[in-house]
Amino acid sequence: MSTLLIRNIDAVVTCDKEDSMPRGVDLLCVDGIIQRIGKDLESQLKKPASGQPAPSIDRVIDASGMIAYPGLVNAHHHLYQVFSRNLPEVQNLELFDWLVALYEVWKNLTEETERLASLTAMGELMKNGCTTVFDHHYVFPANGGDLIGAQWEAATRLGIRMHFSRGSMDRSRKDGGLPPDSVVQTVDEIMKDSVRLIEKYQDPSFGSMKRIALAPCSPFSVSEDLLRESARLARDYHVRLHTHLCETKDEENYTLEKVGLRPLAYMEKLGWVGGDVWYAHGIHFNTQELQLLAQTGTGVCHCPVSNMKLSSGIARIPEMLAMGIPVGLGVDGSASNDGSNLLEELRVAYLLHRLNSSDKAPSGYDVLKMATMGSARLLGRDQEIGSLEEGKCADLFLVSSSRLELVGALFDPKSVLGTVGLKGAVDYTIVNGEVTVENGRLAKVDEEKLTAQANAQDRIYLGR
Numbered sequence: 001m002s003t004l005l006i007r008n009i010d011a012v013v014t015c016d017k018e019d020s021m022p023r024g025v026d027l028l029c030v031d032g033i034i035q036r037i038g039k040d041l042e043s044q045l046k047k048p049a050s051g052q053p054a055p056s057i058d059r060v061i062d063a064s065g066m067i068a069y070p071g072l073v074n075a076h077h078h079l080y081q082v083f084s085r086n087l088p089e090v091q092n093l094e095l096f097d098w099l100v101a102l103y104e105v106w107k108n109l110t111e112e113t114e115r116l117a118s119l120t121a122m123g124e125l126m127k128n129g130c131t132t133v134f135d136h137h138y139v140f141p142a143n144g145g146d147l148i149g150a151q152w153e154a155a156t157r158l159g160i161r162m163h164f165s166r167g168s169m170d171r172s173r174k175d176g177g178l179p180p181d182s183v184v185q186t187v188d189e190i191m192k193d194s195v196r197l198i199e200k201y202q203d204p205s206f207g208s209m210k211r212i213a214l215a216p217c218s219p220f221s222v223s224e225d226l227l228r229e230s231a232r233l234a235r236d237y238h239v240r241l242h243t244h245l246c247e248t249k250d251e252e253n254y255t256l257e258k259v260g261l262r263p264l265a266y267m268e269k270l271g272w273v274g275g276d277v278w279y280a281h282g283i284h285f286n287t288q289e290l291q292l293l294a295q296t297g298t299g300v301c302h303c304p305v306s307n308m309k310l311s312s313g314i315a316r317i318p319e320m321l322a323m324g325i326p327v328g329l330g331v332d333g334s335a336s337n338d339g340s341n342l343l344e345e346l347r348v349a350y351l352l353h354r355l356n357s358s359d360k361a362p363s364g365y366d367v368l369k370m371a372t373m374g375s376a377r378l379l380g381r382d383q384e385i386g387s388l389e390e391g392k393c394a395d396l397f398l399v400s401s402s403r404l405e406l407v408g409a410l411f412d413p414k415s416v417l418g419t420v421g422l423k424g425a426v427d428y429t430i431v432n433g434e435v436t437v438e439n440g441r442l443a444k445v446d447e448e449k450l451t452a453q454a455n456a457q458d459r460i461y462l463g464r
Ligand SMILES: [Zn+2]
Pocket: 076, 077, 078, 136, 244, 280, 332, 333
């Protein structure tokens, strides 16, 4: 049994249904689960009920003057892209041209590049309060090796909760798609490998550290067959479905021209709506389509930084929230974000919708809930993660209130991360009851060594 006691937390922003925020409490984690949140747990543990042995506490964290938040859940990423950031030649491009240019870099992806990029990107996420990451991986070069295995090695080493995906592309340039031939596969190859990976990485147990979704890349890089077969296989194995949808007007024009349907109508025809489906971006839905998402419980992962960077548009998030559509938050790939920081995404989301929707915009606290319970719901894990409640997983982060940057800003701890933002890493990130970030540094890996190795590998990968 492993136990962690976090003592004397100034405020616990629980993000539970009652929006409760107990003050001056302790939080006890036993074997990765929050066993109790309450006052003075330490003295109660020292004096157990008669006949009961006193539980031994493996570790105590003094959280005086700190605020605890539920761990952030990143619902859309492409970890490998951390090695193709800020490349001058793609900075003024929009999605389709940007993808065509970057596939020339990404087609050289290898296991070692994937491993180090994953360590780097997930390390940055964790230093900024993220405890669960979903990665949408869809580039599988012919000689790339075991890329999902490399991600798993990185996640295990860092201690993060990981949702993988078996992404896919089967439509290369010769079939009217965007990627080169060397990174696409046949439907049969993809289905066979999907079964292999589901059997290896889908752990449906409560509090599991690994799950997997099926995630063809986008309607314009995969065939109708691949979308239909992926939906069928996902339902057979009870795993979730994910893809990019309604990111750009170019995509809408593409499906109208090729199949005579708007993107969501096309996906609906192939079985791609329901409570087990979530889309990245969801910018260009019309009102009727938003109603379909609400009726079917189909979710949307909002990625505002990427949408701004690629001039894709602004998702109708205030309306989606008002209609009860499941909405979470993600950073998207680091090539269209140029970072891997969900806390930053939270503040950008807050400001973008203030600009676009004024008093209809979500509050700072609403965007925090989007990045916690909202994203947890997209991953099908809202009973396990996303809020700090007894019986849920011990995934959280702690922020000291004695920071110069937070002076005068802490009258509303629920909203502060959205409205003010956090400059610099969090103090602690705890995943599954384990300390993974301590005093703003990764606890399980040597950051200097990782940075040097990752920089060296990036130079080899980019050949520059
Ligand atoms: Zn993406």
